[in-house]
Amino acid sequence: MFLECVLTLMSIFVWKNLSSACQDKCQQASTLRLMWKLILILYMMLAHGSYTSNFLLNRTEPTYLGTISYLCLGAHMQMCTFLVIAKAVNFVIRLWKKRPLKDDHTAILAIVYVLSITSYGYYKVCEPPIVKNVTIPLKNLPHSLDGFTITLLSDIHIGPTVGKKQLEVAVEITNNLQSDIVVIDGDLVDGLVSQLRDAVQPLRNIRSKHGIFYVTGNHEYYTMDVENWMETIKELGVQVLHNTNVKVPADKADDNSLCFIGTDDIEADRIRYENHGMKLDTAIKGCSEEQRTILIAHQPKAAKIALQSINKIDLILCGHTHGGQMFPYIISSYLINPFYAGLYQHGDTFIYVSMGTYYWGFPMRIGTQHEITKITLVTV
Known part of the structure; x- marks a missing residue:
């Protein structure tokens, strides 16, 4: 209204x-x-x-x-x-x-x-999403993980203007990158499972060495169908990080592995969505001090919350902003988000904000570019 x-x-x-x-x-x-x-x-x-x-x-x-x-x-x-x-x-x-x-x-x-x-x-x-290559030097990254790669997908927004064929293009680009893991950082859908189940089927074709991980975005909560989406995404072979974490590679000791932490989007807190919300303290439990920690959180505002917490995070992956998508939203997006787009450093923590794999609503981009990001971690 x-x-x-x-x-x-x-x-x-x-x-x-x-x-x-x-x-x-x-x-x-x-x-x-x-x-x-x-x-x-x-x-x-x-x-x-x-x-x-x-x-x-x-x-x-x-x-x-x-x-x-x-x-x-x-x-x-x-x-x-x-x-x-x-x-x-x-x-x-x-x-x-x-x-x-x-x-x-x-x-x-x-x-x-x-x-x-x-x-x-x-x-x-x-045009198909561009591939943006980003190298991030992580302090005390084990030498066995030097060159570890992450493909970051965010803000696909399958719905009234983005469909199955576009997702197939993104999956093909992702597979060609041959990354160690794939991360889907929220805002995957803009509708109910009953409407869009067939449209998300290409997700089952994603290939990666150590798994595919997903966290919710604010638009999943707008659908009011989050629980059904989580089950559907699991059926497609994607691991949902619902305020939980996972060790990668799973078969390595803590000092030779990464701890990927996934939190619900902060919009769940705002609208008081039952049993959902950003619970970082819960999500990080089980991560060892010997592991480098990587937080997957949809909104840059969640990154700011994490940085203000007592938890040690080495890298935060976000989306949400779309870079503003087009003028004049570029201005408001820059002003209201603590991190707008691209790579930032805050002390020993790096923050990367994707402009989004596709777009929300109006099929237009002016002054911004949709992207699939390949992140390479290197030892310093």
Whole structure:
């Protein structure tokens, strides 16, 4: 309801600025004016209906209607952003007592900009994820683990605009990397198991030497179907780390192994999801002081919580931010997250934040890139 209220305000703003575009030039063409207003209404109706796609249009593959609705939502965001900036520029021009842009010219520029930037953003998400290679030097890493590799997948968001074929592409890229382990760092799905069971089946084809591990993200909790998702993911051969840890390699002594710790997403704490929540003290129990510890936690805010705790963590793997996915969300994403994207160091602890394997909702990326990350641990 809150999001729809915000969208309504945006729609009113857009309507006031665009519904009368070129009215002076089209006074005699009432049919053209009517058609233009109908196009605006249809476009805004599709944008408003995008969230409904999460409930009604979740299929194994994205539907045309779901994709178009979310494209209209993304275009709506871009349109509002452009018009706000144009209004601000015109205000400054007036302060300098210069002639501002005419409303008709502003409207035409806005339409051209939105069509161009939306097409570009859609083109970017149609490309497969890039492989980002990251080398992390861990203090006191055993020499037997020098060169240990982790493939990090995050924010796949299977739902109304991401489907089985895209997951198959990600799995193929992952297998080609031949990493020691694979980590799925939350926000895998945006729907119920009953809707998306077939779409996640490619996960069973992931290959790694020492296993595949998964933790929840905030969007799993929005589905209200977390328990069923955990069982389904286990059936696909993926180990769920539900405030637990695992030793890797399992057949090695503690001083020659890593302890991978997985915690539930902190959104479970906020919405008080029963028997879920970030319980780091519980999750880390059993990890030896001789082991290097690697925490898998979806949100960078969880990384901050871990850093403020008494627990010693050598590496934290996160996702969630998408790098903002597109302007202007890049700004808010940077400001509200303690770690935005890429590699950070806090004392002896490293934090890596993925921009996401795919994207949420609107199939657009502007100024960001979806990625599959291959992390190589080296001894220092």
